[in-house]
Amino acid sequence: MENKTIARTLRLLSQLMELHNENPFKIKSVANAAFKVDKLPFAIKDKSLDEIGKIDGLGKSISAKVWELLETGSMVELDTILAQTPEGIVEMLNIKGIGPKKIVVIWKDLGIENLGELYYACNENRLIEAKGFGLKTQEEIKKIIEFKMAAQGKFLYAQTEGPVNKLYADLAVWLNTISGNPLLSIGGDYRRCLEIIEEIELIIGVDSLEELQTKIIDFKSITFEPQTENSYLAHSESGLKIKLQVVAKSDFYLSWFKLTGNEKHVNEVLALAGSGPFNSEHEIYQKAGLAFIEPELREGLNEIDLAKENKLPQLITYGDLKGSLHNHSTWSDGVHTLEEMAVFCKENLQLEYLGMCDHSKSAFYANGLNEQRIYAQHQEIDALNAKLSPFRIFKGIESDILYDGSLDYSDDILKTFDFVVASVHSILRMDEEKATSRIITAIENPYTTILGHPTGRLLLSRKGYPIDYKKVIDACAANNVVIEINANPLRLDLDWRWHRYALEKGVLLSINPDAHRKEGFHDMHYGVLIGRKGGLTPKQCLNSYSLSEITALFESRIKNI
Template identity: 60%
Template sequence: MENKAIAKAFKLCSQLMELFNENPFRTKAMAAASFKIDKLPFPAVNATLEQLSEQPGIGKSTADKVLSLIHTGSFAELDALISKTPTGVMEMLSIKGLGPKKIQIIWNDLGIETVGELLYACNENRLVEAKGFGLKTQEEIRKAIEFANAAQGLFLYAKAEKAATPFMQLLTTAFPDGIHAFTGEFRRKCEIISSIDILTTAPVAEVAALLADDETYTLFEQFDASLQFTDAYAIKYQLLFTSTNDFATELLLTTGNEAHLQQLKEIQDPLPNGNTETEIYQALGLAYIEPELREGLEEINWAKDNKLPKLITFSDLKGTLHNHSTYSDGVHTLAQMANYCKDELGLEYLGICDHSKTAVYANGLSIERVAEQWKEIDLLNEKLAPFKIFKGIESDILSDGSLDYPDDVLRQFDFVVASVHSNLRMDEEKATQRLIKAIENPYTTILGHPTGRLLLSRAGYPLDFKKVIDACAQNGVIIEVNANPLRLDLDWRWQQYALEQGVLLSVNPDAHRTEGLLDMQYGIYAARKGGLSAPRCLNAFSKVEIEAYFTKRKDEVR
């Protein structure tokens, strides 16, 4: 069991305790334990009772519960709470804007026990009658439920990948002579996946038998040339069966989205045959188009004119910007983050960007603590040279669009990532103006996660993307492609426009622990969909190049 899962169980426990009006201090202690476990720098599974209860915020009682969770999957108090809560009420806890207190009223006063009923009550204007509820709250809840409903059956790419990899392993082991390939939206590296599609030459009856033998998977539909099934996470899989001869054609026909295939058919219908996708594209007079680009946008025109971008890869990255450490809310120390970048990833530099002072919840840095961090960076830079840590900050963009420190502090950073963390509910006009003001600040180097969205969980604030991107172009501000699989923000659909305006992008992991740096792979996938090539990516610059870039930018301000 991973720390994240343990932390989730404690979070649920604290929420249910609050729902049942248990002692608020115990409730808070439970929430604090959840937070603490999530931030442990080691897997709790490997820890002893003593090691756990040594941690501040975790006492003997909590440590016992952690061990019980690891060994039995739960603990007594949690079980008791769950058993007296209707499933629908627990589902309400995951809806944004709904907490235990509001749910209490919904459940006890209005007698609503399912999310479906709750939506119905919103539509019937029945929530406004309840104490502490009004029209706006009702509307927010209605929107949040509709957002959650729309996310049903959809999965983040990263989660789908975690499931897809072992299944592909199973398939290739069982049918070593067959050809198997991912196709569809999974192959296109879409940020959200509705089904994992696999093209295979394995015999359909034998695959069906294999699935029947494996209790991880539940077969729910079988045709002559396709199978559909789900796994333990309820992720949908679609297997498509073909022959070795037709494999390349089928792969091409199942990978591209409808618009892409439609445009191909406008060149020639039916499509020419070929032994590889490259041959088929060639027969159409086109260069090979990478799967990520097959979205029916400009890729076919580019392929006609031989103007396809050489898409960036993970190995093009020379460094990483926008990362956190234990100075704010990260799990690993500055030295651990730096060593991981240097030794495990072979990078030339690390940009550290802890939270700024307004982000109190994330232990944001006071001016004094910024100075402390700079001292440690200087020491580490001597020790780790030629590897370099750049002094950055993730400065909150305050409600009025200003940054979080006075200018004389801001000018001392090597670079500044400016991002919004508070006051997320704004209309388009306000949100756009707020960002533009931050972009026009001469000390802003990179605009961080521009929309604040959390995929499948929270919509970003609405933006006039063109205005924001144009402002970045005018002010020489780089736009982040936040590589966290929940964000992938700037969305790839806007990256091409940004590149056309001359804006550089930066694939930033926003890592809060060493392993988080690996998220850059997801950012790379998104950036490839956006058509990014290495020369247009800030952290594909070498250390020498990026040093020169930062220096030049700072000189321009003076």
């Protein structure tokens, strides 16, 4: 075992001891020993136990640990303390700029136990007010975690959108140097708007393959390396894999179609349409006897049967949204004031209403509202509604679903809200039976209007708690509860694969940004994309309702309780 490995192990032990508030003198001794071992001019593995004990800075106790490590490959003390520490907390020790003292705050005060939860907390601006942190530290942590996520070769759709749009624009400009008006498009998972992207697939149609092969070295934005005669590979600065396929212009639309849909969809359509050539994707579907199927739906589910019967859904668009529900302000853990959030919705986004849903009192880590602060917030909302009319702020709350499935306030408080978003935020380690039972209990509460982020997942970092989707959706249908599509790119929860079942059961979905700052409203864009994948139409989306329609819906629910 090399000195650096031994030093690294001792350093980890000292950090974990500090996390668990052990004797400061002992912690300092282990940390100093790690430093000494790292700087030794000889290999410690070649020394006897007695010789190791004589090394300056080690002493009898630490030399015994080093010997144990050399002999067995581990240390009992380290193994014991590791067993008491969540794996994600240990991983945080590798983040530059946050040592054990800050991690204790993250773990013990904020209840965060892994990098995914930490990244989400950064997005929600939750670290700024924590002891020893600030905006600069929060942003640095966020960048480091993003780098780690990119190293896995997987990216959130939202992380790829900006770079892909720029690359597409650069290619479009460069293609003006190629004769014959080349065609350019994006296919693959990105075009189908999947939530996780591993590679970007581009396609170019040209009159002369040889001309493009000769000139592609002149493209400066990114370096494309040839893989086969007509395919190229590149990587963005963040490590995103980019594939480029070059085809004859006459083959472009067929190739683009093949590059977009999943294998089942492509094979079934082409079995009906034949082999071409085709002058557009619309022509492919036309020759197959099918209505045109939007790229988001090309997943090999039931879209072809629907297209045969001309029963494809009229998919929702961003322009269909009339308001934004489930948002946070400085009343809890938001960045902007209630008025700033409302004015942004009214003037910048041209929306008709805002649903303000700050955290409930059990979310102490997010400055959740107690009963007195709820009353004060409602007074501010009344004043702002008078000022901003006809724009309206609805009085909402994101109520924690407690472990037994109850909501966070008494009925006397719950009835003061226009609507209630019920969400699980704590005690996430549950089996399917417990998670399902807990959520259904909340759904059956007459004050629950919307079920928030149903599984609590954080993409690329934390699996959601397991639920019986059918039972949960059926309960929402039976109790007239809306299900949220949390539009935060880290969540996109409810998963699009269950949208169809919910819609078939008559359950409304709501595209909620869960915005904690003004810029967060723009996440509704990603909620729309994932809603389209699930077949969502404007009529089945709660926040596509006009102000008068949603007001009537909220009022009718309250009257029926």
